Amino acid sequence: MTGLPVADRAAVRRAARDLLARDRRAVATVLVLHSAAAVAGLAAPWLLGRIVDEVAAGAGVAAVDLLALAIGGCVLAQGLLARYAQYAGHRFGERAVARLREEFVSRALDLSVSVVERAGTGELATRSSVDVTTVGTTVRDVVPVIVIASAQLTLLFGAIFLLHPLLGLVALTGLPSIFAVTRWYLRRATPAYLAEGAATAELTEALTTTAEGARTVETLRLDADRIAYGTQRIGRVWTARRATLALRSVFFPVVEASYALPIAAVLLIGGFFLTRGVVTLGEVVAAALYLQQAVDPLDRLLQWVEQAQRGFASFARVLGVGRQSEPDVVPVTPATIGIPQARGTAATPSGQPLVVRGARFSYADGHDVLHGIDLEVRSGERLAIVGPSGAGKSTLARLLAGIDAPREGVVSLGGRPITDLDPAERRRRIALVTQEHHVFIGSLRDNLAFAAPGASDEQMRSALVAVGADWYADLPDGLDTQLGDGARELAAADAQQLALARLVLADPDTLILDEATAALDPTTARRTERALAAVVAGRTVIAIAHRLNTAHDADRVAVIEDGRITELGSHDDLVRADGAYAALWRSWHAGDSDGHQGRARTRK
Template sequence: MSGLPVADRAAVRRATVDLIARDRWAVARLLALHVAAAVAALAAPWLLGRIVDSVGSGAGVATVDRLALAIGGGVLAHGLLARYAQYAGHRFGERAVARLREEFVARTLALPVSVVERAGTGDLAVRSSVDVTTVGATVRDVLPVVVIASAQLSLLLGAVFLLHPLLGVVALAGLPPIWAVTRWYLRRAGAAYLAEGAAAAELTDALTTTAEGARTVEALRLADERVRHGVGRIRRVWETRRATLALRSVYFPGVEASYPLPIAAVLLVGGFFLSRGAVTLGEVVAAALYLQQAIEPLDRLLQWMEQAQRGFASFARVLGVGQVPPEPRGAASAPAGQGLVVRGARFAYADGPDVLHGIDLAVRPGERLAVVGPSGAGKSTLARLLAGIDAPREGVVSLGGCPVTDLDPAERRRGIALVTQEHHVFIGSLRDNLAFAAPGAASDERMRAALAAVGADWYADLPDGLDTQLGDGARELGAAEAQQLALARLVLADPHTLILDEATAALDPTTARRTERALAAVLAGRTVIAIAHRLNTAHDADRVAVLEDGRITELGSHDELVRAGGAYAALWRSWHG
């Protein structure tokens, strides 16, 4: 499995800045509110220091009462400003997350099918669920906290410097150990969390593929092997999570141990300067209170730093989806004709050996061609090349004289449709499941006609007709019904060339035969290339291509190939016993 790419740190930084810049006025308002709240919070320690100095100088009760009342006003202002700042932060975060989700869906849908298949379901599933959710929590909760806590710390340290520069210098005593342990953590955290995400993707892929192939696992008695495979992936997840936990177990205690240092230093050094008249008792008390107050934003930074690293790692994985090159937008918007021609096509998956070896084939417009051959001969691979999903390593596949890869992907998909034995029923109504095959053009009458065309008799028994809900928790379609639904979508899409890769494999022989005859009537005049596992399909075709070991060994009509007495004739005799 070849995983999807991961964005580097520079790309994550640019994307983070861009995410904030898109809503810069909201960010400015958010920062202004939090700065105002932080400034309001500075009032209480400073006023308390004034009370200490006032009492020491013999000031009256009225002065103390006024200062105490001012402290109450500062506390109230801080509470109100902090509340509205938090509200503004969540609004900004939700908007940013909504944009991020929309862009991720758009990037995912733009991925070439071949890239998605090579990446595997686990990697994309984890990115679209766990990683997007983690990034959302980071944008909504972590980024405001980190920015605001940093601003609060700066203001608090600035306030200590304003009280007395000497106390400000002493207050910096706790920063070197915090800086050292944070730098140690950040150097290791990014790679550790990326490894954790990759391990989670491998585990998800192992679980989904085992679940999807449960019948095969049971039939071939592969349960023990799949359990061992799953346990290995779980062990990998456990190892990566232990690695991130080990980092946290050093980082958290290291930072927390530095909290008392600046307070102790200010009290000790402040007492020394107080005895010499360089500072007042109120200044020392206020400075100590400011540093005590700094523990809260510093602690929030500590708590959210781990989440921020997890979020940045997830953001790198989410952004990586957008780094996959999109399908090339060819200059040709429409082919000159509808004939499919393959010349000298060779193809190999990844770095493996060639699966197709110099295929030459011309399919005339309106022709029905059946492709037969033993399993592993390369039939499905040829279908993918004809549909433009994969490009040949050598040679060319052209439509109407234009290479398929030079066509605009949307134009190619409108003209050529590939239906395999794999199918999907989307959560929603039957109408929703059909309508996207022909957006804006699929009326209810056309949908009913398409279902009738593929022999979907079960439609008449649905309680709400086209409004019947399908999918989890609603009406479940069997494999045969889901395949007929996929064929009905094909009828609605109305392409000029159809490639049916064992599209009726899930149907029983009688239903498959009836469906194929119904489709034949509906699809008259269109080019049909059928990857056939039932030879009655080949019998009805205009021509039959026999594919063996990645090569076309025979090509002709059914009668011609039977008379020739070659591989097709042997298959036909075997089919009929």
């Protein structure tokens, strides 16, 4: 499995700036409110210092009461401003996260099927759930805290310097150790949290695939193997989390120890200056209170720095979706292999032949599955592809649909490499339906509308009738019947007919059916195939055939063996040639006849 890429620091910074720039007014409002709250918070220690000096100077009770009343007003103002600042910050954060989720879904849907398959479901599931949630927490809670805590610290230390520059210099004694340990931590935190995210994705993948294949695991008695596999992935997560915990176990103790140092220094050195008349007692008390007040924003700042590193790593993983490049290939251009380049290639070709020249393809292990495939599928032709299991039929179908690109050679439509077509236009022109299908949670209408959002109810019903979906008439609420988990569950055969109905609604120029009726019983499959044949008349149809009656009805038949096309011609021609196809036909025809006889005996 090949994971999705991770965005670099520069890309994350640009995206973060863009996220803030989209809602400048809200950001400005949050900053102003928090800054005002911070300024209001500065008044209390200063006023308390004034009270000390006034009492030392023999001031009356009225003056002290007035200063105390001012302290109460400042505290109330600080609370109200902080409350509305937090409210505005959360509103901004939720809007930003909503946009981020929408953009993530858009980028994920733009990924090619091959990229999703290589990445694995666990990788996308982790990025769309854990990572997006972490980024949401960072935008909503962490960023405002870091910005405002930084502003508060600046104001607090500035206030100490205003009290007396010497006290300001003493107050800085704890910063060198905090700065050093923070720098040490930040250098190591991002790689560590990226590794933790990758390990979590692998664990999610292991649990998801085990749950989805639970029946297979139980049937083949693979319980121990899957438990061992999951335990190994849990061990990797444990190791990755221990690495981040080790960083925190150094970072936080050093920071906590650094808090008390400046307060003690101000009291000791301030007392020394006080005895010499350099500073007043009120200034020393106010400076100590300011430093004590600085502990809270400094503590929040450094604690949220840890969460910010998680958010930074998660943001990089979220942005990485959509930055996946296709696998490196060594293409052969149409001109170099004798395919004439169509005029006006900027436009998407329509009604043109689908041509494969010199195509070689290998999966991740590097072993070639296809070996120099040459094939031309004429417009409007019905081509059946047959051959033994593992011969490369489905792989060729994926190349023809543009899902995968050949390692060498080219697949072109109208003289233009199919992988150069816009993905949305390619999906509209060429549709691949396999025996793997999916029923989305929602109504039957919702499931059909994926293929044609503008389709009317009548068109949807006609598509279901066209593929022989007789079960539709028995649904209690018709097109409004809810399907999927927690609602009506469709049988595998019904779900496959639903996929075929989507194909009818999509109305592509070229249809590739990779054993698309495999889940249907022979009688239903034959009826569905005949219904489809009437619907797709005039379109190019490429069928991966496991039932050879499909090959019998096709214009031409291509036989694939060991990744090579060994025979190509009409059914009758290949039967007369008495080669591999003729042997397959005789074997299948005899088995099919026995099956019909067996079913006849059963009916009797």
